Amino acid sequence: MPNRYFTTVKTFLLELGFDIRHEEPTDNVLVVNKLELGIRHLVLSCGEPLLILEQYLLDVPQPSCEVYQLLLQKNRDIIHGAFVLDETGRKVIFRDTLQLEHLDRPELEAVFNSLALLLSEFGDELIAFSKG
Template identity: 80%
Template sequence: MANHYFFKIKTYLLELGFDIRHQEEATNLLVVSKPELGIEHLVIGCGEPLLILEQHLLDLPNPSCEVYQQLLQKNRDIIHGAFVLDDTGRKVIYRDTLQLEHLDRPELEAVFNSLSLLLSEFSDELIAFSKGELGVVKA
């Protein structure tokens, strides 16, 4: 059944104008980009019962409690998905999970719109974090 979801998601992505950079049908994995939304190499896994979306945003050269605090505070404003860290605590990733069973194109599109909005509104802070500077969360 996961294969059915793979093709359904792939169809939605093409309809939404995404460039499919990589696909592995055997593992139900897609890597997509849509630069005009700020989305580059978003990894999508169709692992029934969940659709998992992840995009690496930046590496933290100087992780600190203040940076982590600002990322967590910003999570509260994000409509879909959240900032997460990898096991090292240095890679900041955007991640969202959705139920595959009832997923439709507008719901998937809402995730992409949320990510695009997040990247545009929080870009100055993300750039500062990637440079090892402490940014200030906008109200």
């Protein structure tokens, strides 16, 4: 059964024009796209007390200190969210967490705008990282 925030988050997403590609109400998970923002397969998990947002960005074929240093430095410029690595250290993911109890649409929209800005401003570097 979905928790009390699942429907609210889904409503916000629809109001913001997102395409809901997949939903698992029993697990409180949504997967959305908004291609004009560069957002594809963004996973939202409404696990009380947090909303967790994650979008896979790229694989780093040859991990290096230089790549990781640049990602960490770029984290400083990101308004909402951050670059994170999966447990292998090769998959770069955008991740953010928000408190569900006080979540409103403008706060959620700010995360999406931050991700879109990150992708537009840092996209060339991310592509270069993925090519090694």
